[in-house]
Amino acid sequence: MPLIPPHSTIGILGGGQLGRMLALAAAELGYKVHIFAPEADSPAADVAADFTCAPYEDIAALERFAAAVDVATYEFENIPTATVRHLAAMIPVFPDADALEITQDRLREKDFVSAAGARTTAYAAVDSAADAVAAAERLGLPLVLKTRRFGYDGKGQRIVRDNSEIAPAVTALGDVNLIAEAFVAFEREVSVVIARGQDGAMAAYPLVENRHEHHILAETIAPAEASPRLAACADQVARAVAGKLRYVGVLAVEMFVLGEEVLVNELAPRVHNSGHWTIDACAVSQFENHIRAICGLPLGSPAPHSRAVMQNLLGDDIGRYAEFLAEPNARFHDYGKREARAGRKMGHVTRLYPLS
Amino acid sequence: MPLIPPHSTIGILGGGQLGRMLALAAAELGYKVHIFAPEADSPAADVAADFTCAPYEDIAALERFAAAVDVATYEFENIPTATVRHLAAMIPVFPDADALEITQDRLREKDFVSAAGARTTAYAAVDSAADAVAAAERLGLPLVLKTRRFGYDGKGQRIVRDNSEIAPAVTALGDVNLIAEAFVAFEREVSVVIARGQDGAMAAYPLVENRHEHHILAETIAPAEASPRLAACADQVARAVAGKLRYVGVLAVEMFVLGEEVLVNELAPRVHNSGHWTIDACAVSQFENHIRAICGLPLGSPAPHSRAVMQNLLGDDIGRYAEFLAEPNARFHDYGKREARAGRKMGHVTRLYPLS
Secondary structure: OOOOOOOOEEEEEOOOHHHHHHHHHHHHOOOEEEEEEOOOOOHHHHHOOEEEEOOOOOHHHHHHHHHHOOEEEEOOOOOOHHHHHHHHOOOOEOOOHHHHHHHOOHHHHHHHHHHOOOOEOOEEEEOOHHHHHHHHHHHOOOEEEEEOOOOOOOOOEEEEOOHHHHHHHHHHOOOOOEEEEEOOOOOEEEEEEEEEOOOOOEEEOOOEEEEEEOOEEEEEEEOOOOOHHHHHHHHHHHHHHHHHOOOOEEEEEEEEEEOOEEEEEEEEOOOOHHHOOHHHHEOOOHHHHHHHHHHOOOOOOOOEOEEEEEEEEEHHHHHHHHHHHHOOOEEEEEOOOOOOOOOOEEEEEEEEEEOO | OOOOOOOOEEEEEOOOHHHHHHHHHHHHOOOEEEEEEOOOOOHHHHHOOEEEEOOOOOHHHHHHHHHHOOEEEEOOOOOOHHHHHHHHOOOOEOOOHHHHHHHOOHHHHHHHHHHOOOOEOOEEEEOOHHHHHHHHHHHOOOEEEEEOOOOOOOOOEEEEOOHHHHHHHHHHOOOOOEEEEEOOOOOEEEEEEEEEOOOOOEEEOOOEEEEEEOOEEEEEEEOOOOOHHHHHHHHHHHHHHHHHOOOOEEEEEEEEEEOOEEEEEEEEOOOOHHHOOHHHHEOOOHHHHHHHHHOOOOOOOOOEOEEEEEEEEEHHHHHHHHHHHHOOOEEEEEOOOOOOOOOOEEEEEEEEEEOO
16 A cells, blocks of 8 residues: 655546546645646646656656556556556556556456346347347337447447347448447436545545537536435446446546436546536545555545536637636636537636535 | 637646646646756646756756746746846747846845835944944844845844954855845834736735744744734835836745834745645636746736634654545645655645635
8 A cells, every 4th residue: 555645646547627637636745746648738737746648558758657656547448458557567556457457347347247236237248240239129219339449428329229220330340349238228328537546545435417419528516416325326326336336536437327226337447527526616626536546545525515517618608717706606618629620629607506 | 918828738837846846837727838947856747738847047948948938937036137037038938038037136136125105124334344233233132134135934144243244244154245234123024926917917925924943934824913004004015116126927925024014024036935835725826827928818807815823843743634635624735855854844734714
């Protein structure tokens, strides 16, 4: 259990907005930050003391990075596990490569969640059109076909509504290493963001509701409207998963709500968009708690002092900054990205309301 | 009235903790920051995209800096006014050189505050021991002798209690360019931190009480216990001074309390230690409001959501981080300074309490 005291250097793999917000939280605690990312235009690098711009597979660059930092973490789950394992042989890395490996693969992730005692949608491995047809028989139609790896924001998935769509969908997704999931007519999507320390202590933020548009998170409502039983059930699921993973850092557990039950949809082994509201509405944000967890410091309280609605600003939305800044209860965040491409997450606004 | 939109670059003269906290606030709004400071060990540079390490008198470095930034400000009132005037000929600089010039000189500052209709302690210019003797006759003993320029944290001042101490004190302070101030048996020291925008709009934080130890701020209590009349009076003084200065940015007005009256002690043309509590207890901090003001953006609400007590961490205090992090209502800030010299401001803790 390494203690990484303030004034140490934290290495972060990935240079996007999550890395940027982690770097800002680390700076408040007196840490130096070193960003490692392949993209020259990495907004996290603008707020970090050091920046290594190199591919994740560049062993020499990774070795120099390891020599320059005291602990490493990542802001992005599609980092190659080989990169993390290589670093972990030299310095502490949290979350560990096993957590990354499990959450990079939808099939292993669902097996793991089930083994932790939590429910998921019904699923089956698919490595051929025949597998998919068998899955459709067992799980029913419509069926969701997904790549096991590297999907995000709705990429790498198809919904098939009848048998004739199965073969083309399997081909479009690359034929092998797929997963079929039963289509769930869920009521709402919710998530729990939970921090787990090196010592096993956990701090879970309240259950939040997430509204998506075009498969991209549009809005998070914190806390979610939920019965105490539902909220407690979701909290227990997050604790069970984080505990079984022996996870260190912040983990996001995305779930579907079905009545008073939750089904785990996906794990994200990192700080998460549905936790951005914690910057403005909680004593200690998800970003600060991630830094505290990986550095072996006591976790901070996840209790909110306000209710919050977080709205993502995509593409040109960011140009409306003056409007957001003029709203008295709005907190505006701009990630400093140079190019406002359509659909790109450029910033967010958190609107605060009194806790009722 | 230049509008400096997010994604522009803000230049900051000075690389200490105030520059660091300004840089963090600027980053949240999507700005890039470029620090200019003579000290290689500048904690603000660790969170900035660019750093020019050069003396404030280095004209070539200033010109390169001006070419690289869209607006400039400073975190430190002892920047040479010539530096600010030189920059201001090339780019917008806020607060302007006039504000800096007035607040760098205790005599001009007191003349200015008086002209703004606010009270100060009684004072007189002193350029010789004879002047000081005359001042002692007029203002009484004990008398406070100070250098007109470059004093801070109690440096550059002497209290003389009888006539025999006058000549040695004048000599010790450099003989000329001094000011004599009547000794005030004040009850409490308070301050108002106020932001004023390019358009003249103002946002004043509530009156706070400041407790000093060995002439260094130890603790700020926010808001101060004060009658509505006293609080309104202090607020009016701050508005009058900021207005008359046609000030742009955050200004701190330090005052003594005498019954239901305030006497202005000192102005600081910058974000101020007595405003650090606003990071954790207000919707918009003094740092963000300074950035908003100099960039021509709408000011944010200075209303607190919590009461707060801010404690400075000097020297080795910073080593107690684990203790502060474990307090549920404490927010810990470490400035990332490499060397914890005795008396050096290394960080602060803000403890939050419900608004009563």
